[in-house]
Amino acid sequence: MVNTENKPIDGSCVVPVKEAGKTLKNAGYKISNSEIDAFVSLKDINKIYPNGVQAVYDFNMDISEKEFIVLVGPSGCGKSTTLRMIAGLEEITSGYLYIDKVLSNYTSSKDRDISMVFQNYALYPQMTVFDNIAFPLRARKYRRPMEATVIKAWDQAVEVVETRLGELTDAIKNAKDKALNFGTVVEYVATKLKICDEAAKILCKAKLSSVEEIKNTAKVKCEEERAKLSSKGYEIDGEYRLTKGGEIQYHYVKMSREEIRARVFEAAEILDLGPYLDRRPKELSVGQMQRVALGRAIVRNAKLFLMDEPLSNLDAKLRVQMRSEIVRIHEQIGATTIYVTHDQTEAMTMATKIVVMSKGWVQQIGTPQEIYCNPKNIFVATFIGSPAMNIFDAEYDNGKLVFSNGYEVSLSEEYKARHKAFYEAKISELRRMLSTDDFKKMHALKVLDKLLYANDGADPSLDVDGALGEILEILQGVDCVEQIKTLISEGKAAQSPKAVRAWLLKIREPLLSFEKIPSEDIGMLHNAQVFSKEEIVVDDTLYYQKPKKNNKKSVKVNVNLNSTDIEFVNNLYEVAVGLLNKFEAALSGKHPIRVGIRPEDIVLDAETSGNKTDKFVVNANIVELLGSELLVHSEFAGANLIAKISTGVLIKPHTDVELALKQDKILIFDESSGDRI
Numbered sequence: 001m002v003n004t005e006n007k008p009i010d011g012s013c014v015v016p017v018k019e020a021g022k023t024l025k026n027a028g029y030k031i032s033n034s035e036i037d038a039f040v041s042l043k044d045i046n047k048i049y050p051n052g053v054q055a056v057y058d059f060n061m062d063i064s065e066k067e068f069i070v071l072v073g074p075s076g077c078g079k080s081t082t083l084r085m086i087a088g089l090e091e092i093t094s095g096y097l098y099i100d101k102v103l104s105n106y107t108s109s110k111d112r113d114i115s116m117v118f119q120n121y122a123l124y125p126q127m128t129v130f131d132n133i134a135f136p137l138r139a140r141k142y143r144r145p146m147e148a149t150v151i152k153a154w155d156q157a158v159e160v161v162e163t164r165l166g167e168l169t170d171a172i173k174n175a176k177d178k179a180l181n182f183g184t185v186v187e188y189v190a191t192k193l194k195i196c197d198e199a200a201k202i203l204c205k206a207k208l209s210s211v212e213e214i215k216n217t218a219k220v221k222c223e224e225e226r227a228k229l230s231s232k233g234y235e236i237d238g239e240y241r242l243t244k245g246g247e248i249q250y251h252y253v254k255m256s257r258e259e260i261r262a263r264v265f266e267a268a269e270i271l272d273l274g275p276y277l278d279r280r281p282k283e284l285s286v287g288q289m290q291r292v293a294l295g296r297a298i299v300r301n302a303k304l305f306l307m308d309e310p311l312s313n314l315d316a317k318l319r320v321q322m323r324s325e326i327v328r329i330h331e332q333i334g335a336t337t338i339y340v341t342h343d344q345t346e347a348m349t350m351a352t353k354i355v356v357m358s359k360g361w362v363q364q365i366g367t368p369q370e371i372y373c374n375p376k377n378i379f380v381a382t383f384i385g386s387p388a389m390n391i392f393d394a395e396y397d398n399g400k401l402v403f404s405n406g407y408e409v410s411l412s413e414e415y416k417a418r419h420k421a422f423y424e425a426k427i428s429e430l431r432r433m434l435s436t437d438d439f440k441k442m443h444a445l446k447v448l449d450k451l452l453y454a455n456d457g458a459d460p461s462l463d464v465d466g467a468l469g470e471i472l473e474i475l476q477g478v479d480c481v482e483q484i485k486t487l488i489s490e491g492k493a494a495q496s497p498k499a500v501r502a503w504l505l506k507i508r509e510p511l512l513s514f515e516k517i518p519s520e521d522i523g524m525l526h527n528a529q530v531f532s533k534e535e536i537v538v539d540d541t542l543y544y545q546k547p548k549k550n551n552k553k554s555v556k557v558n559v560n561l562n563s564t565d566i567e568f569v570n571n572l573y574e575v576a577v578g579l580l581n582k583f584e585a586a587l588s589g590k591h592p593i594r595v596g597i598r599p600e601d602i603v604l605d606a607e608t609s610g611n612k613t614d615k616f617v618v619n620a621n622i623v624e625l626l627g628s629e630l631l632v633h634s635e636f637a638g639a640n641l642i643a644k645i646s647t648g649v650l651i652k653p654h655t656d657v658e659l660a661l662k663q664d665k666i667l668i669f670d671e672s673s674g675d676r677i
Helices: 016-024 079-085 129-138 150-161 167-174 183-192 197-205 212-230 257-271 286-298 317-334 344-350 366-374 379-383 412-434 437-452 464-472 483-492 497-511 521-530 572-586
Strands: 040-049 055-065 068-072 093-101 112-119 140-144 243-245 250-254 305-310 336-341 355-357 361-366 390-395 400-404 408-410 541-546 564-568 591-596 602-604 614-617 622-626 630-635 639-646 656-661 667-670
Touching: 016 564, 040 079, 040 317, 055 079, 055 243, 055 361, 055 521, 055 656, 068 079, 068 344, 068 614, 079 112, 079 305, 079 336, 079 355, 079 602, 129 257, 129 286, 140 483, 140 630, 150 212, 167 183, 183 197, 183 257, 197 361, 197 437, 250 464, 257 286, 257 317, 286 317, 317 344, 317 379, 344 379, 355 366, 355 656, 361 483, 361 521, 379 390, 379 591, 379 667, 390 639, 412 437, 412 572, 412 614, 412 667, 437 464, 437 497, 437 572, 483 497, 614 630
Parallel strands: 068 336, 068 355, 112 305, 305 336
Antiparallel strands: 040 055, 040 093, 140 250, 355 361, 390 400, 390 591, 400 408, 541 564, 591 667, 602 656, 614 656, 622 630, 630 639
8 A cells, every 4th residue: 555656756856875775765766857848858878789789879859748759760770779768678778768757767667657569569369359458457556546435336326226227227238238249237337327347236236126225225335334444544535535634545456347448448439449349359450450559559548659660561551541540549649659660751741750860870850841851961861752862973163063964053152151161160070079088099099000910910120119109199188198108118128029019908908998979979970981972991880889798697888988898890080080181172172072852853944934953854764654743764964863743744755854953952962971061
């Protein structure tokens, strides 16, 4: 029995260490943060698996109540992992998750007040639809006010025989009609008359011709029950709740059968599952099974709905139908929803806000309109939209785009200023990055590794002194420089190649001790590896966490870059310097860029006036008729081109077509980083 509600403790409060455990226990081990404004807040969330693979990098997002958030991206981008961390099915390596302002990192999944819909439905084949939907309500206990159930049942029974005797007679008669296939007579009567099961049981056993006898029995039973409760110190309020000293008393009990039925019928009505409640999953269509899975989530009245690609197993027609069904349900019940999909069409049609992910990194967060019209980089631009955005290689030359086939597009003075500001900001950002202690250590590490691994080992004939002198010059002002000076002086006597190698490895250790490099910096360098037109390296991973081995138990990996956990695939210093050189070259003269234009922004030159580029001619290889639109496939400037044209003019395959681009819809991306200029 619980007398008072366990309210979360404010995370800002300070208590003595000896009292901390007791304070947390009294608060149900819940900690709140009054500074969090959002309903769901993810702060610097990282996920690293025990094998060292990092699936999610510094995920940050605030979600308001009743929002429909869609996480979208290709397979393996970390969207399902993020959802599972919110659900409590995956441990969060680092960062903070708040649900309804309560820290939820260590809260069990069942206590997070969430409902989840899985990709494979996970229905129980031996149970009916009713039982499948009801299962989550039957499987756990809920905190409820203690009630005088006997008194409540007899009072309801008396009210029915006094005022609704005709309804009762009809209900009992209809309950025996097997065609209704409802369940027991008691359950039918309770549901029909909206009374508790105990009251329905009393009425079904009683002789309805003897109303006075029922009332007299009720009086005796209620008096006996009141005396029993009074002897235990309980009082009864107007809603049959038990109180002590004016405080309502609570206990944890399973939900009553009548409440379960009411919840199931409500969910069945929303999902149009009423006629199928007595069927088993094998008797349902795929779409109906998906609705049952949704019903099982709805019935809990949870604050937060999580959906992991729930429509991926459906055919195209049914997927479209279920998309609108889920949106309707979301609007009807008003629950906050986080939905995972790899289908960008689902994301665009269902979301109030989209999170685009790639290889564990959040690329952009915004409304469907923002994501579509103002993509942050070339990945977002090409991933969102169907057909995908057309991308062409070109050269930027002082306010002019020159394509490989000689076609030119003149840009505005405003764009020239934006181009200059973009590269100046990038150069400033990289110079700031390279001036930090961590990047100086990586610079020194590059020099040392070149020496250390030359000829498969340290060779005394190599210029060790020169390399160490360069390292000390690089590390001026860095905290580890004195330690390295000491190591250099201690190892001067080393002569054999083996001794020199051991000495250099000792010097290497402090160079691998990093502070937490800001995620913005790592993300920028990661994108430069992944989205650059040039394939800089085969493996685009900047680093990975080495797995820790322990025979007794697994050891949690640390997300921070430090000497014991990090092994570099690419030295971040080298990546940053390479990117800086390219940005400086782009600012000083003409340079390669990438041009994007959506299919609907390529128009027929003859039928368009105003804001457009000069015309160009392509040969229509394939023409697809989609209702009132044509998809024209052709080649332009060495790349495939798709134009979506809304027109009454019929374009025939293998004929020349004069096209133009909408000038204000042209998007330009930096070739080295993939970022939009």
